[in-house]
Amino acid sequence: MRVTLERSALLKALGHVHRVVERRTTIPILSNVLLRAANSALKLQATDLDLEVVESVPANVGDAGATTVPAHTFYDIIRKLPDGSEITLEQSGTTLALSAGRSRFTLQTLPEADFPDLTAGDLPVRFDLAAAELKRLIDKTQFAISTEETRYYLNGIYFHAIDVEGIRMLRAVATDGHRLARVEIPAPSGSGEMPGVIIPRKAVAEVQRLVEDPDGTVVVELSPVKVRFTIGSVVLTSKLIDGTFPDYARVIPVGNDKQLLVDKGDFTSAVDRVSTISSERGRAVKLALGQGRLVLTVTNPDSGTATEELEVDYTADAIEIGFNSRYLLDILGQVDGDAAVLKLADPGSPTLLHEQDGTSALYVLMPMRV
Template sequence: MKFSIERAVLSKAVAQAQSVVERRNTIPILANVLIEAEGDGVRFRATDLDVEVVDRAPAQVAQKGATTVAALMLNEIVRKLGDGALVTLSTQGAPGRLTIEAGRSTFQLSTLPVEDFPQMASPDYTTSFEAPAPLLRRLFDKSKFAISTEETRYYLNGVYFHVSAGADGKRVLRAVATDGHRLARIDAELPEGADGMPGVIVPRKTVAELRKLLDDDEAVIKVSVSDTKIRFETPSLTLTSKVIDGTFPDYTRVIPQANARRLEVDAKEFARAVDRVATVSSERSRAVKLNLDEDRLILSVNAPDQGTAEEELAVAYGDERLEIGFNAKYLLEIAHQVDRENAVFLFNSSGDPTVMREGDDLSALYVVMPMRV
């Protein structure tokens, strides 16, 4: 195998691949990236047996072939090469070695047999459809903050990606995440061909890796789904992942339907005010109290060991007086999802879950549990 490739192109491809590799693993081959050169391009493949990424890049291939080499080491070398360098990778030198040449720099890295590299089996995908990158980016970016990190409730360790009925009764593509303290439910227009998609739980790591495919606003992503795997594909990058083998709970039961007390507030002002008063809250609870009265909101914190803080905001509120407490971190995470000018909070009582919406947009809904303060 021998090919030459621009350093910037190689750096991007190797960085994409190595991010999937687990730094600690007991199977040496899983620390490697599989490099396959053929025709006018090169494929870089990496996997941790649950997620697989394949990056395709243009290259000048002098001799086709394949090898595997330590992903993290290759990434470090390429990252430190000079900008604009033409990099040549070859296995024609010493056996069991990959030679990397760029300008006056030469490296030789140990390789492992290509036959040892695991291939992720492709199931028969039951559903395939195409969706614009901004649509998928919004679904996953706005829901991922609520993914649970508790390993015992593994079925909450991802985003539930499925088709459902929206607020107006039309079928929508929906992403839901919850950790029991807060919940995010985001809807998007249903792409053609997606209606029969099985509901799957996309793992946290896959959601993080997926973000790299969705940066290009012009990109169209091909999505293929089966009961056990999901694949996201562009012309240059393919991300395949196992889905979480479990049943996502019936999230509709925890979304309040009768919350009648309505607060409307400038989303950015609210987030900044919460952040300021939370500065003195204790790290363990980070509790912030909301005192609501006619067109007035007072945010306060009382931390005996640290001190107190209070800030008043002008808001739109015309219901009975209400005092309710929340974890400041949860409030901030939800407030930061708001793309519109105003955030709308719907309350019932100080002990019931609170609903938050982005202005009059019904396609994004958040639920947060209160806490005693």
């Protein structure tokens, strides 16, 4: 294999694919990126056996061929080369020679034949999705993905098509048992019959990073066991979480009759300020609601107390309720617009949060004892 190409193109592609490679793995070949030169292009491929990213870059191919090199070392070398460099890669036996200007490197390789291929098989459902809409679905739900490995079926975002008042919608849901995020958009053509799938946390994070052009279009293909995203020149394939997502509709309250309308910026800043003295373990903030006013209180036996009062739009019965301040701030950070709506029932029941001008994004937060 002999190939010459621009540093900038190679660096951009390597930046996309090398993130998939785990820094610690017991299988040596998984530390490598596959390089395949043919037809005026260099194809780069990386995998961790659950997730695979492939990207091709234009190149001057002298001799076609393929090999694998250590992904992170290769990326670091390319990153440190001068801007505008022309890079030549030449394979010889079990080594790959890399030259750029006066720089020379020799990397140990492993055979291409050992590199695993995450064969996707048949992906019967296919649809196009605006990149901005996919990014919105992920951005507004990703924070609620569970990191508790024993409840593996919560370690991703649940995507499914559902009828809402006679309109077919594509809905994304994530929950960790403490908070829940649900966001929906009109279902794109072709997605109406998709199976409900749980896309793993790592794949979700990579898709989020790869969506660099919000005006672009993402091609989504899926089966009950795998999903593939084509984003520009990058193709990401991932296994799906093999599990059943819980019936999340059961935890979304419907009878919460106490409505609080609050300025999002003022409320966020107040919660952030009073939580400064909260303990790392507790993070509890108490909300005391009365006619037109909200008092936030944090008490920490080790460091003291903090209170702050806000003028709010609230006319229901007085109530005191506690929340984890970090969870509350996470949700407020996803609310668009200047105002947030909280619908409460009692101190022991989940609270509903959404934007003032619609419910395409809906959040549920479990209370804490305070």
